[in-house]
């Protein structure tokens with residue numbers, strides 16, 4: 109296999125990607141990289157779910173904040189997280205890349221690209237999702253643009269939607285919140301990431317096993333992933349379901365990296381920070397919810413109300429409107 113030093117030009121880069129991505133085989137993928145289309149054969153009785161997300165240098169990562177492995181990992185993680193949110197299992201990934209000339213033309217740039225694929229393909233191997241195709245072109249600026257498309261499968265008619273929440277349901281979140289925003293803040297201040305420990309910004313963990321368990325065990329009425337921040341994402345879920353909600357501030361699971369900032373700042377990071385890629389879901393109050401699913405903590409954080417505002421209830425019983433203040437492009 110050619111090393112990164114040998115990647116010159118679009119065709120060599122594609123060949124390099126093809127050789128590197130061959131490690132994951134799947135019975136659902138009949139034809140991968142190399143022809144005009146990939147050919148997939150979903151299992152009988154399943155629906156195909158499709159999601160696509162940009163990862164843009166300067167918007168979603170920076171080469172001076174994120175390592176190349178992190179940029180690659182995040183590119184795939186964002187799509188996998190959307191599949192997790194609907195309880196789907198990944199079938200194949202497609203990656204469209206616009207590569208700045210400077211990255212392809214220098215040894216350091218080619219090394220960066222190779223490490224980007226180390227990050228992306230390691231996560232792909234972990235979840236056994238083949239990279240089945242994509243597109244490569246020269247970026248018009250010095251910013252790398254990556255667009256990931258994920259195809260997944262779910263038992264026919266059983267996917268977890270945002271629209272299934274009903275008044276009286278309880279609201280849950282997996283893992284912890286605010287860590288991704290806290291780590292981003294420290295990277296933006298020039299702090300080097302610690303070698304050990306969790307990296308919720310650099311290496312978010314898509315909750316595929318949890319999402320699929322929620323679907324299979326019929327535990328959830330509605331589900332979505334937290335990409336923009338729960339204040340914004342919960343508003344989407346409530347709008348889709350035609351309901352309101354009360355979020356309890358006290359039990360919100362604050363990530364230790366957020367908690368370092370003090371309780372109130374951590375709460376703000378947890379509510380509005382985004383990119384935690386945890387699952388936010390609802391369940392009937394009669395359901396006995398496990399405290400952990402596949403080792404991941406599941407915390408009740410509120411309840412669904414009839415249509416109305418979303419409120420944040422403090423431990424003293426006072427309640428305030430929780431306006432969407434998470435991430436929104438073009439605002």
Ligand SMILES: Nc1ncnc2c1ncn2[C@@H]1O[C@H](COP(=O)(O)OP(=O)(O)O)[C@@H](O)[C@H]1O
Nearest residue numbers: 158159160161186190193332333334335336344
């Ligand atoms: N440019 C677009 N063209 C068509 N549909 C879009 C476009 N951008 C977003 N959407 C759709 O709008 C919905 C919300 O998008 P988004 O907030 O990006 O979701 P997510 O957080 O799951 O990535 C999704 O169904 C997505 O497919």
Ligand SMILES: Cc1ncc(C[n+]2csc(CCOP(=O)(O)OP(=O)(O)O)c2C)c(N)n1
Nearest residue numbers: 161166167168169170335336381382383435
């Ligand atoms: C350089 C940089 N600036 C800011 C952020 C923070 N940030 C970028 S996008 C985003 C929200 C999620 O991205 P979006 O494209 O809205 O994802 P989607 O909701 O479509 O899944 C956040 C919090 C970042 N990760 N990197």
Ligand SMILES: [Mg+2]
Nearest residue numbers: 160161162335
């Ligand atoms: Mg999106």
